[in-house]
Amino acid sequence: MESGKRVKYYRLNTEDVAFARMVLDYRQxxxxxxxRQQEQELQAAWMQTMYGIHASSTLPLLAEVTWELWLAHEESC
Structure with missing residues (x-):
C-alpha cells in the first residue's frame, strides 16, 4: 500500500461468469x-443461375466446393 491508500479487490462469482459466457455465446x-442464412440464400440463387438446379438437390458437396471457389474469386476481384 502506497501512501496509506486502501485497495479493494473484487472477485466474480464462478456461476455469474459461467452465465455471462453462455449469454455471450448465445448473442454471438x-x-x-x-x-449464414444470407449466404445460403446467395448460394441457392447462384446454383439456380449457374446450373438451373436448386442448391438442395443434386451434388451438394460439389455445389459447396464450387461456391467456395466462386466466393474466393469474388473476394480477389
Missing part, C-alpha cells in the same frame, strides 16, 4: 445466424 450465435 444470433449475430452469425442471419449472415
Amino acid at each position: 450465435q444470433q449475430e452469425r445466424e442471419p449472415k
Whole structure:
C-alpha cells in the first residue's frame, strides 16, 4: 500500500461468469445466424443461375466446393 491508500479487490462469482459466457455465446450465435442464412440464400440463387438446379438437390458437396471457389474469386476481384 502506497501512501496509506486502501485497495479493494473484487472477485466474480464462478456461476455469474459461467452465465455471462453462455449469454455471450448465445448473442454471438444470433449475430452469425442471419449472415449464414444470407449466404445460403446467395448460394441457392447462384446454383439456380449457374446450373438451373436448386442448391438442395443434386451434388451438394460439389455445389459447396464450387461456391467456395466462386466466393474466393469474388473476394480477389
